[in-house]
Amino acid sequence: MPDIIQLLPDAVANQIAAGEVIQRPASVVKELVENAIDAGATQITLNIKDAGRTLIQVSDNGCGMSETDARMAFERHATSKIRSANDLFCIRTMGFRGEALASIAAIADVELNTKQHEAEVGVFIHMVGSKVLKQEATQCANGTNFLVKNLFFNVPARRKFLKANSTELKHIINEVQRIALANPEIGLSLIHNQDPIYEMAVGDNIRKRIVSIFGKSINQNLVPVNTETSLVKIKGFIGQPKYARKTYGEQFFFVNNRFMKHPFFHRAIMQAYEKILAPDSYPSYFLYLDVDPECIDINIHPTKTEIKFENETAIWQIIQASVREALGKFNVMPSIDFDQAGSIEIPIAPKSREGIEMPKIQVDPTYNPFNVEVRNYPSGGGGSNSHSYSTSKHEQVQHWEKLYSDFTKSDEDEETQTEVMMQQEEEPANLSVNHDSFNTGRTCFQFKNKFILTPVKSGLMVIDQKRAHERILFENFMAMLAQQQIASQQLLFPHTFELEASDSELLRSVLTDLKALGFDVKEAEANHFVVNGIPGILENHSPLEIIESMLEDLKNTAVDMQEKAREQIAAALACASAIPYGHLLKVEELNQLIDQLFACTTPNFSPTGKQVLTIMPVEQFEKLLK
Incomplete structure (x- = not known):
């Protein structure tokens, strides 16, 4: 051979x-x-x-x-x-x-x-x-x-x-x-x-360079960091918690003037911001580490962005302590402000005690809290003003009676009673659903303000409420894009915002498709944009947050073909506009969400391919409760 x-x-x-x-x-x-x-x-x-x-x-x-x-x-x-x-x-x-x-x-x-x-x-x-x-x-x-x-x-x-x-x-x-x-x-x-x-320009300092890249609006957000130890010198800036963004993009680590990616050190910063950040938000940071070259190894990957540290754990602790110190030193940590409006008002006692009467307590010995008769009670001060207490329609008593009678009634009665118990006084969320499709016979529960539970013939269906709404909005947006002409809800006060260069370029590339969706966005000057109108379906949402979230999704999954790009825009907008986890929904809204979900062509999966629902069979419950 x-x-x-x-x-x-x-x-x-x-x-x-x-x-x-x-x-x-x-x-x-x-x-x-x-x-x-x-x-x-x-x-x-x-x-x-x-x-x-x-x-x-x-x-x-x-x-x-x-x-x-x-x-x-x-x-x-x-x-x-x-x-x-x-x-x-x-x-x-x-x-x-x-x-x-x-x-x-x-x-x-x-x-x-x-x-x-x-x-x-x-x-x-x-x-x-x-x-x-x-x-x-x-x-x-x-x-x-x-x-x-x-x-x-x-x-x-x-x-x-x-x-x-x-x-x-x-x-x-x-x-x-x-x-x-x-x-x-x-x-x-x-x-x-x-x-x-x-x-x-030549000769910028760190702060000027950050502002020249990310815009003047970031300048007021920056908090200086400066720490020197025997292991590492740290300088740079971190962002104030109130300016944290919902997306990544302004997080930078440098070691010996070399950019690096270091998830371990990133966690140190996130822990330093713990409990002072809004949920799912990320602070800006621009941190420069100066370390003895003999204590690091940059010869790991040709891109030289992955770097190993000899004293990694100790540096992690120093970074976390430095960030916390900077936040505390510049009064960024949350504190109680007794001068703000809405603080507790403490009445000042008058200098003279003359004219002060002891309060009179009036007791009605005939009062029965379970009596449905409407009664009027005088005010505690004995004046003419009064308020009414009513238990009309026997609502509270009947609800409790129904609750205890559930054990002997049919499944149909259970569904109606559970619906009554789930009624909430909250304002309804804007789901853009057809209220004519509301089915009063269906029982559904909201669990942890994240999942919707509803019984079906084969068991219990569990629906992810955010992913379900994403699927509904996605198909609505795709229909809008196909029509090419959607009315825009003009804003009384236009929103002006600034983007860094890469985000500006990305937004310019999708302005035509955004217009088809009902967005009226124009570029006022270089990297500065104005939102004059948004789709009516999103009138209760922040246009800036939606655009920012959409751009982040587009950056992660950009495509070439125009139709695929439009699908990605619709998916990004759906993800940005969907009801968030933690949002309380009324029973009517839960039913409407379910109705519209199963009117979709692909109800089982979100626009990003994640599973929307699952069914837990009756046999599984029986097995668990043996």
Whole structure:
């Protein structure tokens, strides 16, 4: 049998490596911008076309490269950052693997212009698919200029699975945000299809950089954090609890000026905010950790966002204590304000006791609380004002009589009586259901203000109330989108709000479909929007919360096809607008919800594919009660 194992050609090996290092256009942006930072650049400009599919251009004013270094930079594992294995344990640079440029050149058309500050001329290199097509001396500006064209041109499978331009641009913006926040002193510009997205000045401090990215409205939300210990130095900002959002997006950890993802440390912050946050809300934080490089390991994944800490538990405790201290120091922790309206009023005793009469208590010895006759009683002060006490219609007595007679009556009587017992005085929720479909013969209960329980022939049906309402709203919204023209309920006072760049781009991409759903949203200026109207079905909801929640859902599951995108918009709006867990419903509303759920084409599952209901068979109860 002949030998079958052989070395792969360099071009194939580079494509395999590129699959791990370069996953999408944002990966190219990250690698090239980090190289510019390592080169000492103080100003970096990114020019993007078609979300990076057509062009990614990164230019900087860094140290530049010599002719030899420029050519060597495209070789695998060629780097200026480390010389030995020991250097891996004291890394301060952004890159060190020497894989990025080789991986990019393997799957794209790459042009490089670079010049050292002391050199008279620079060098130009043109590579396509790891092959050098041209190398020559050239006149160019100091620093380095990369042009990456036709990304994944020779890997059609990878290019095919790229998301919509809005999604890929969002990933690019996210990478730029992380790099800009990690290096606030560096000027950074981002241009997409000739439209400027970011213009960040050189020499910003952390607070200015946060405001330049997320808007002026976040400035009043920031609470400074500053802690120094022998293990770690922590600085940065956290958000006030009252400004916490219902979605993620403004949570950033940096260690030694490198962005990292660390769920364990995130839990430390969430515990520090415990009991002062609204349910299902997330605070902003921008925390910078300075740790001895020998105490961390960043050589875990090519993206270098997963980092191991030698003293992880101790740092967790320090982070939690630092956040709590900052919240307490700046009076963010909840406190009792005795000066606010609505505080307890304590009457002041008059200086003179003259004219004060002892209260008179009048007792009616003939009063019977079970007597249904209407009686009038004088006020305690003996004046002419009086109030009435009535037990008309025998309601209370009859309800209790019915309750005890349930044990001997039929199932039909049980359903009617249970309905009476479940009546509540609460205001009905806006479910947008047809009240003509209310079935007075059905028994249903609300359990924990989350589940609806109703008996069926085979047992007990359990319905998730929020998911059921999501399914109902989803099918209503899809019908609205099909009609393309839904009346909008105009707001008396329009709502103005500001979004960060990636969310703004995403909202622009769905404005047409939102209009079909009845939303009247317009862009007033860059990243500033105005809501003039909303669908009538959502008149009791906050339009800003709905849009914010919808954008978060769209970011997590963006699609390319228009019809699929509309389904996603309808699903996101349904999830944002559905009645929340913990909301008390009247029996009529429970019945209406059930009726509309089973009028849906797919009542068993929510728009996101989660199960809406289940049936517990009678046999299961009998087995449990043996």
